[in-house]
Structures are given as C-alpha cells and as structure tokens.
Amino acid sequence: MLAAPDVRFATAGDAVAIAELSRDAIEYGLPGAGRWRGCAARSHRPTPIIIVVDGAGAIDAFGIMAYTDDDAHLLLFAVRAAARRRGLGSAMLGWLETVARAAGASRIRVEARRDNAGARSFYSEHGYHELAILPRNYSGLVDGVRLEKWLRDAA
Incomplete structure (x- = not known):
C-alpha cells in the first residue's frame, strides 16, 4: 500500500500521457485508441475535474470527473499496470x-468494459x-457495464 499519493490537477502538457494511459488501460484493442481528442471531448462536459498522479518519469494514474446537477460521472479513470495493487x-x-460529495453529488456513475474483470471488481470493492x-x-465493438454508487440517500 502506498502513502497518500500527491494528486494534482492535469495541465495541457499531460494530454499525451493521459491519452497513452487511456489507450493502454481502457481502450486497448479499439480502433483509434489513445487519441487525445477522445479524452478532450469527455473533458469538455460541464465542470470537469481532471487529476493525475505522477510516477517515476510518467503519469501513474488519472481520472476525469464531470458534474451535472446532483450527479457526478467518472468519465475516465486508469492506473498504469505497473502501479496497480498498491x-x-x-x-x-x-x-x-x-470532491463529489463536497460538490453536492448524490451519486457517482461510471462505465467499465464488460471484459475488464479487474475494473469491475475494483469498483465493486468500493461500493459501486x-x-x-x-x-x-x-467503439461499437466491446460491451460495457454501467455502475453507480450512491453518496447520499436518493430521497
């Protein structure tokens, strides 16, 4: 287990590294994987937060979360393979x-690849x-799974 990581907001200079990590951890096997325009399109939704954690010479992890009304949507989330399980x-x-709770979100929604048992287990272990x-x-090729976690009562 790591000590608390230093989370920082992403900068424009992180775009390529985020796209590459997305390609390797989320979009593997899909046409056009790793193009920043896909990440950028997701990041232009209302009030996005894009965070990263730096590793040795590379970004070890990133997350993109958008907020609408009282929901949060985790658009993309990945950890480099070599940095997992810590x-x-x-x-x-x-x-x-x-941050989602502080923003008043009632729930967080996220999608994962159906064939990504590790991601599905990770989210399940965290109450999703x-x-x-x-x-x-x-990309019209691989099934996904929609998950959610309620942060406060739906009522």
Whole structure:
C-alpha cells in the first residue's frame, strides 16, 4: 500500500500521457485508441475535474470527473499496470468521491468494459453496483457495464 499519493490537477502538457494511459488501460484493442481528442471531448462536459498522479518519469494514474446537477460521472479513470495493487487507485477514487460529495453529488456513475474483470471488481470493492450491460459501448465493438454508487440517500 502506498502513502497518500500527491494528486494534482492535469495541465495541457499531460494530454499525451493521459491519452497513452487511456489507450493502454481502457481502450486497448479499439480502433483509434489513445487519441487525445477522445479524452478532450469527455473533458469538455460541464465542470470537469481532471487529476493525475505522477510516477517515476510518467503519469501513474488519472481520472476525469464531470458534474451535472446532483450527479457526478467518472468519465475516465486508469492506473498504469505497473502501479496497480498498491492502493493508488483506491486513494484517487477516494479523493474524487470526496470532491463529489463536497460538490453536492448524490451519486457517482461510471462505465467499465464488460471484459475488464479487474475494473469491475475494483469498483465493486468500493461500493459501486452494476446496473446494466451496455452492448457495444466501446467503439461499437466491446460491451460495457454501467455502475453507480450512491453518496447520499436518493430521497
């Protein structure tokens, strides 16, 4: 387990590294994977937060969260393979959940690849529940799973 990571807001200079990590950890096997324009399109939704954690010479993790009304949507979230299983993802997700609560979000929604058992297990271990299978959600080729976590009562 790592000590609490130093989370910082992403800069324009992080764009390529974020796109490469997205390609390797989320978009593997999909056409056009790793293009910053996909990340950028996601990041232009209302009030996004883009955070990163630096590693040795590279970004070890990033997350992009958008807020609308009283919901938060974790648009992209990845940890470099070599940095996994040390608590980095848990620490970052906790940071993002704290910010979502402070912003007044009732819940956080996220999608994961259906074939990514590690991501699905990670979210489940952090209190996220699978709601639906999303056929061909990734580039029209790979099914996704929609998950959510309620931060406060729905009522």
